[in-house]
Amino acid sequence: MMRSCTAALRTLRVLRCRLEGAFPAARHPVLARRWFSTEKVIPKDQALPNPSWSKDLRLLFDQFMKKCEDGSWERLPSYKNSKLVKEQLSQAQLFTRGYEDGLGFEYVMFYNDDEKRTVCLFQGGPYLQGVPGFLHGGAIATMIDATVGVCAAIPGGIVMTANLNINFKRPIPLCSVVVINSQLDKIEGRKLFLSCDVRSGVDEKILYSEATSLFIKLDPEKSLT
Numbered sequence: 257m258m259r260s261c262t263a264a265l266r267t268l269r270v271l272r273c274r275l276e277g278a279f280p281a282a283r284h285p286v287l288a289r290r291w292f293s294t295e296k297v298i299p300k301d302q303a304l305p306n307p308s309w310s311k312d313l314r315l316l317f318d319q320f321m322k323k324c325e326d327g328s329w330e331r332l333p334s335y336k337n338s339k340l341v342k343e344q345l346s347q348a349q350l351f352t353r354g355y356e357d358g359l360g361f362e363y364v365m366f367y368n369d370d371e372k373r374t375v376c377l378f379q380g381g382p383y384l385q386g387v388p389g390f391l392h393g394g395a396i397a398t399m400i401d402a403t404v405g406v407c408a409a410i411p412g413g414i415v416m417t418a419n420l421n422i423n424f425k426r427p428i429p430l431c432s433v434v435v436i437n438s439q440l441d442k443i444e445g446r447k448l449f450l451s452c453d454v455r456s457g458v459d460e461k462i463l464y465s466e467a468t469s470l471f472i473k474l475d476p477e478k479s480l481t
């Protein structure tokens with residue numbers, strides 16, 4: 257128990273350093289002011305099991321938590337709100353965290369720094385339906401964008417999606433679990449190129465989608481609008 261608490265605290269410290277390293281306040285004054293909160297209240301980490309998680313999602317979560325034990329993988333915490341919420345738009349919250357447990361996007365991401373890979377375990381709930389019984393393509397695109405976005409933001413700092421190219425190969429059944437596996441392929445100046453695939457959870461036999469993306473590191477000298 258004591259050992260796992262110490263390990264958890266260590267992981268938290270590492271994550272905090274990473275986050276601060278990824279987004280030093282000086283890098284992009286406008287976004288940095290918006291994203292960093294000085295509040296003392298500790299928000300709830302949403303990237304942890306809740307009762308809506310299926311057996312498969314829990315199983316995969318447990319397998320990845322095991323991979324975290326030797327430090328090669330890290331679980332990435334995830335929160336509903338940023339500082340922007342309180343200061344500029346009281347109702348703003350992260351798009352993927354806006355639903356009640358189990359109804360929308362249930363997911364957790366893991367990062368491997370050596371391999372520059374991010375894996376997202378994702379269970380899309382009933383409010384994400386497109387064709388009856390299947391996930392909406394926009395919901396799939398959202399989770400692909402979020403996964404490759406994190407994979408780009410950890411080494412790249414403040415980035416935005418410039419291009420996202422998706423091939424939808426098979427429909428994803430609603431409420432099933434998929435594994436989104438993304439990697440950083442190349443960096444050229446401010447451009448980060450990433451690729452990703454989406455496969456069925458646990459057995460990974462079905463290839464649902466494949467994507468490539470381009471993220472651009474924001475230029476602190478340029479205005480976003």
Ligand SMILES: CCCCCCCC/C=C\CCCCCCCC(=O)SCCNC(=O)CCNC(=O)[C@H](O)C(C)(C)COP(=O)(O)OP(=O)(O)OC[C@H]1O[C@@H](n2cnc3c(N)ncnc32)[C@H](O)[C@@H]1OP(=O)(O)O
Nearest residue numbers: 271274275332401402405406409416417418419447472475
């Ligand atoms: C362990 C630690 C834990 C860490 C946890 C991390 C937490 C992470 C937190 C958060 C992660 C994020 C996860 C969310 C992900 C969601 C992201 C989104 O949904 S973003 C919204 C949609 N995207 C937009 O709205 C952009 C709109 N576009 C723009 O604002 C601009 O076009 C922008 C910023 C992308 C680029 O503009 P410029 O002015 O800075 O740059 P220019 O000069 O135009 O381009 C730079 C180079 O890129 C090429 N380029 C630009 N766009 C291109 C395109 N579409 N295709 C090909 N090349 C392009 C250009 O040709 C140029 O190339 P040459 O340097 O000349 O070689």
